[in-house]
Amino acid sequence: EKIGALTTIVNNIKEGGYVIIGTGPLPAFLKAMYNIEIGQKADPQDVAAAGEFIGLAGEKNVKILLPADFSAVKFAGKDISEQRIAAEAMLKSKKLPLDATVYTVTLEQLKQGSFVNNNIGEKISSQNVFVYDLGPTSIAEFKQVVRNTPKDNTIFWNGTVGVNEMPAFETGTKELAITLGEVSKNATRPEGVNGVTGGGDTAAAMEQFGVDQQLTFVSTGGGAALALLDGKELTAIEKLAEIQATRKAVAE
Numbered sequence: 593e594k595i596g597a598l599t600t601i602v603n604n605i606k607e608g609g610y611v612i613i614g615t616g617p618l619p620a621f622l623k624a625m626y627n628i629e630i631g632q633k634a635d636p637q638d639v640a641a642a643g644e645f646i647g648l649a650g651e652k653n654v655k656i657l658l659p660a661d662f663s664a665v666k667f668a669g670k671d672i673s674e675q676r677i678a679a680e681a682m683l684k685s686k687k688l689p690l691d692a693t694v695y696t697v698t699l700e701q702l703k704q705g706s707f708v709n710n711n712i713g714e715k716i717s718s719q720n721v722f723v724y725d726l727g728p729t730s731i732a733e734f735k736q737v738v739r740n741t742p743k744d745n746t747i748f749w750n751g752t753v754g755v756n757e758m759p760a761f762e763t764g765t766k767e768l769a770i771t772l773g774e775v776s777k778n779a780t781r782p783e784g785v786n787g788v789t790g791g792g793d794t795a796a797a798m799e800q801f802g803v804d805q806q807l808t809f810v811s812t813g814g815g816a817a818l819a820l821l822d823g824k825e826l827t828a829i830e831k832l833a834e835i836q837a838t839r840k841a842v843a844e
Contacts, residue, residue, distance in 0.1 A: 599648055610657050613656065614764070618723060619633065620635065621642045628703065631672065660698060660699050660729045662697055663760070664721050668692065675720060688758065688760055724755045725763060726763070731768070734753075735768060738768065744786070749790070750794060756797050765797050785808075790817030791813070
């Protein structure tokens with residue numbers, strides 16, 4: 593749904609602007625851009641939406657910034673089905689299994705289809721790679737992108753870039769949040785970018801890392817924020833406008 597929303601708000605992104613892709617929509621974009629399949633399944637509708645967005649972004653000269661590396665997990669299990677069960681259990685418990693291994697994998701390795709990872713010491717298929725955060729190179733690159741964004745431009749953040757509820761995978765979200773807080777306009781800093789976040793999980797992450805008061809605006813409405821950027825009318829706002837108009841008419 594969020595990937596689909598990107599296709600409708602791309603016209604609001606300035607030419608030469610950018611979209612940073614986190615780990616949530618990553619499976620769909622990897623499939624659409626490189627026909628790469630990883631451990632997390634890509635929904636066919638998300639893949640189609642990602643493909644449509646890629647085309648529109650190209651027409652608008654909007655850059656899609658895909659991570660160059662990732663923090664991944666190797667789960668124990670003889671086949672992908674067992675590994676996916678372990679992955680689901682980890683996300684539910686927010687605890688890393690004792691027999692799992694965290695390692696860094698690059699986009700170039702995923703493109704190879706299978707590769708030998710030095711941390712694991714064995715050959716790994718891209719289809720057995722489960723990604724949960726940005727890697728160190730991607731974090732450094734994206735932080736620089738945020739820092740280089742011209743003043744008075746807007747950075748809109750919807751959805752964390754990793755599973756920040758787990759210490760092993762909080763680094764990407766934490767580092768980017770701190771950087772956005774450093775460059776955003778706020779009550780005590782009149783100059784900077786318009787640092788805006790949308791969504792309850794994103795708002796919670798900003799609070800978790802102590803930057804919510806440093807940003808320009810924090811909204812707990814993720815879907816609503818995307819709809820507003822898309823130019824759609826929100827029911828609650830419409831009702832408030834009607835009430836205001838009624839009160840004004842009565843007062844007159």
